[in-house]
Amino acid sequence: MSNTEYKFEGWAGFGPDSVEGKLKFIEYEPKQFAEDDIDMKILYCGICASDISTLSEGWGELKDMWPQVVGHEIVGEVVRVGSNPQNGIKKGDIVGVGAQCDSCLQCHYCNKDKENYCSKGMTGTYNGKFSRTSEGSKSYGGYANYWRGPSHFAIPIPKELDPAEAAPLLCGGGTVYSPLIEHGAGKQATNVGIIGLGGLGHFGVTLATALGAEVTVISHSARKQKDAEELGAKHFLITGDDEAKAFKGHERSLDLIICTSNAPDMNMPAYLSLLRPGGNFIFVGIPEGGQVPTIPLFAMVMGNVHIGGSLIASPQTLKDMLQLVADKKVKSWIQKWSMDKVNEAVPSMIAGNARYRYVLVNEKNGGKL
Ligand SMILES: NC(=O)c1ccc[n+]([C@@H]2O[C@H](COP(=O)([O-])OP(=O)(O)OC[C@H]3O[C@@H](n4cnc5c(N)ncnc54)[C@H](OP(=O)(O)O)[C@@H]3O)[C@@H](O)[C@H]2O)c1
Ligand SMILES: [Zn+2]
Ligand SMILES: [Zn+2]
Structure with missing residues (x-):
């Protein structure tokens, strides 16, 4: 043929x-x-x-x-x-x-x-x-x-x-590397959060670390904590089913968050509380079924934080x-x-x-x- x-x-x-x-x-x-x-x-x-x-x-x-x-x-x-x-x-x-x-x-x-x-x-x-x-x-x-x-x-x-x-x-690698570079991981973004430790997420940890950033993994259970540390992450936050509770004491600790999770329902104000003013929250994961988080206007305005997305590399x-x-x-x-x-x-x-x-x-x- x-x-x-x-x-x-x-x-x-x-x-x-x-x-x-x-x-x-x-x-x-x-x-x-x-x-x-x-x-x-x-x-x-x-x-x-x-x-x-x-x-x-x-x-x-x-x-x-x-x-x-x-x-x-x-x-x-x-x-x-x-x-x-x-x-x-x-x-x-x-x-x-x-x-x-x-x-x-x-x-x-x-x-x-x-x-x-x-x-x-x-x-x-x-x-x-x-x-x-x-x-x-x-x-x-x-x-x-x-x-x-x-x-x-x-x-x-x-x-x-x-x-x-x-x-x-x-x-997987390029999709996280692209926003890491675009938003200054290891440069102005010294502290980077990676949501979801799957294929993309594990590259988020290794590549952000290779760029000189300090990485926090945000995962829905404790199962992958040891792996995250071996991959180079310095901090590990377990969301369970209450993100607001999980993030208490960690407010304004990150400059950039890359979300690789497929989860359709996320407590966006809680996630944004992790960002320092001027920080960026970038979606790369896309849940199935068309359900997406609503725009958390107050948290964005009060915290001077930005929400964006990024497509491959x-x-x-x-x-x-x-x-x-x-x-x-x-x-x-x-x-x-x-x-x-x-x-x-x-x-x-x-x-x-x-x-x-x-x-x-x-x-x-x-x-x-
Ligand atoms: N923007 C782009 O250009 C682009 C390119 C490639 C892939 N993607 C998308 O990026 C996402 C991640 O892809 P991947 O290949 O890394 O997937 P994956 O290996 O399955 O990893 C997804 C991770 O998300 C977390 N998660 C939290 N809630 C979940 C839920 N309800 N269902 C499934 N996972 C959940 C899990 O990590 P924890 O156990 O740590 O919570 C899981 O390991 C997918 O939506 C994919 O389609 C986008
Ligand atoms: Zn892909
Ligand atoms: Zn063209």
Whole structure:
């Protein structure tokens, strides 16, 4: 189908029950190869909570976008380049692709290394449609054997990094690194809070620590306290079901809070009480079901605190993060699953068992379990 000696095959969902271990292995038609595209033989792919919220339709119906091959923390070997490869990519290189695989590459934001906020909209690595080339073709993610897409969004993985550990950095790591940098973690933001110790949250701790910040983890139980300390956190707050009580005595102790939690109901005035005047509360987690916290106007005005959000990371930000990870020898805490066991791995991730990121290993392609 794809005019190559290899086939594009992957684990596809056909409906919201696919997260219950019902992904099916199928062959599909990738986008038409463009001169700035690459083909990658996939070795590793992380499982992000966004994969699950997409498949479960927790963020909205997929309609004509079924079937869906998700996965946007992809690392693999380049097996084909066109005449116009970006990022210096050559055949045989190990590269990674995160949650975005295309944008217009021409607008103000694309020209300022903010492709994730492209004015024409970004193309997601899955559940997206290409428009710059191969207009209308669907994008397919990394629970698969091969990936095809624009080389602009394929990031060379530094040689010092373990490619399996690099995979979840491409969405999970970048998504927290981007607001950490934007809001001065380790600089003007000396004290950083991370809400939720999951895949994103654990990178929040390691990356904020690597940037020189003092980190407080805010978790809903005591279960992960020892891990948080091992990851580098200096403080651990347990919310239980009463945030106001949990935060007594910790008012105005943080400059920046990154919220990676999926929790739909949060006592926002209590969280904002943790911020110093001028502080920022940044959402990256997105609960399912459209339920979001209401705006706590009084707490914002009285405390001079700001609430914002942040979407993934641009290619340049991903490159900067990977360099920091290599320089400071930051470890990803991953657990590997054979990609053939994806129908066990996804339900286990939903059950909250990951410590802290599951990475699917494509053993047939040479990925190492
Ligand atoms: N903005 C973006 O660009 C972007 C990119 C990637 C992912 N995301 C979103 O970020 C969120 C986190 O993703 P992830 O992959 O890190 O997920 P994850 O590994 O499942 O971690 C989520 C953490 O949230 C906490 N939590 C609190 N209440 C929860 C609840 N009711 N249900 C589930 N978790 C709850 C848990 O930490 P504790 O046990 O410590 O409380 C849990 O470990 C998801 O909403 C995901 O879709 C956003
Ligand atoms: Zn993701
Ligand atoms: Zn653009």
